[in-house]
Amino acid sequence: MAASDAPALEARGLTKRFGRRGLFGGGAPVTAVDRVTLGVSRGETLGIVGESGSGKSTIARMMVGLLAPDEGEVALAGAEIDVRSHKGRKVLRHRVQFVFQDPAGAFNPRRTIGEAIEAPLIGLLGRPRAERRERVAELLEQVGLRPDHAARFPHAFSGGQLQRVGIARALAAEPGIVALDEPVSALDVSVQAQILALLRKLREERGLTMIFVSHDLAVVEALCDRVAVMRRGRIIEEGPCREVLSKPCEGYTRALLDAARGVAA
Numbered sequence: 001m002a003a004s005d006a007p008a009l010e011a012r013g014l015t016k017r018f019g020r021r022g023l024f025g026g027g028a029p030v031t032a033v034d035r036v037t038l039g040v041s042r043g044e045t046l047g048i049v050g051e052s053g054s055g056k057s058t059i060a061r062m063m064v065g066l067l068a069p070d071e072g073e074v075a076l077a078g079a080e081i082d083v084r085s086h087k088g089r090k091v092l093r094h095r096v097q098f099v100f101q102d103p104a105g106a107f108n109p110r111r112t113i114g115e116a117i118e119a120p121l122i123g124l125l126g127r128p129r130a131e132r133r134e135r136v137a138e139l140l141e142q143v144g145l146r147p148d149h150a151a152r153f154p155h156a157f158s159g160g161q162l163q164r165v166g167i168a169r170a171l172a173a174e175p176g177i178v179a180l181d182e183p184v185s186a187l188d189v190s191v192q193a194q195i196l197a198l199l200r201k202l203r204e205e206r207g208l209t210m211i212f213v214s215h216d217l218a219v220v221e222a223l224c225d226r227v228a229v230m231r232r233g234r235i236i237e238e239g240p241c242r243e244v245l246s247k248p249c250e251g252y253t254r255a256l257l258d259a260a261r262g263v264a265a
């Protein structure tokens with residue numbers, strides 16, 4: 001496949017097993033992700049949905065280089081990355097940024113948020129100091145915060161504001177691809193809508209490719225082009241968002257939809 005036709009990011013047969021949690025450990029391992037192949041095209045937003053424990057976070061973490069798979073490969077624009085090596089995962093972590101679910105836990109409480117956003121500018125991009133300060137101010141404005149917020153510590157921010165900071169930090173690395181793991185689940189509904197609007201704006205401005213993990217089908221429907229439905233570590237259904245969510249083939253997907261509507265009603 002020519003590199004230009006290749007997915008921006010692709011999981012090829014990824015598998016991850018975990019030892020059982022709990023007092024006695026041992027026992028049969030849990031296969032959190034079971035031979036999953038999944039690609040996202042350039043400029044596309046892919047949703048990954050499924051009930052809690054279905055493997056969404058695990059597949060996302062493997063696709064961004066935060067977690068080594070037991071089996072399978074990850075390819076970036078058609079080029080395979082050695083994700084079993086520390087070095088390969090580091091390359092991936094630079095090119096594909098990750099936004100965490102819990103904004104409060106994603107920041108070092110002893111560092112200003114300016115320092116947090118600046119870290120990738122130093123570590124990954126090696127930008128000089130004066131340029132960094134300017135860039136931090138620019139990034140804060142792009143996510144709807146003020147440049148003078150840079151001097152504040154995480155505790156001074158609300159959850160929604162901190163999630164904006166998380167997005168600014170992800171963008172600082174100038175990634176082409178951003179993966180977000182339940183980025184609005186911890187937020188109030190009105191704040192969720194603001195963050196989703198921000199993601200839409202940034203996607204338009206930057207042509208970002210996005211992977212959006214969520215158990216909330218309404219949120220996925222509002223943002224994603226395509227959706228993959230996970231159950232017990234596997235993808236059981238995949239396709240254009242509108243099609244899958246309007247006429248799901250699988251009973252499991254229908255049940256997820258019914259549950260979402262039940263909550264909304």
Ligand SMILES: Nc1ncnc2c1ncn2[C@@H]1O[C@H](COP(=O)(O)OP(=O)(O)O)[C@@H](O)[C@H]1O
Pocket residue numbers: 018019020021030031032050051052053054055056057058059
């Ligand atoms: N670090 C871990 N250690 C042991 N088991 C884990 C770990 N992370 C995830 N799991 C297990 O793997 C499965 C998938 O988890 P996860 O990917 O977090 O699902 P989801 O994000 O869809 O809720 C679950 O059974 C979960 O308990």
Ligand SMILES: [Mg+2]
Pocket residue numbers: 056057058
């Ligand atoms: Mg999860």
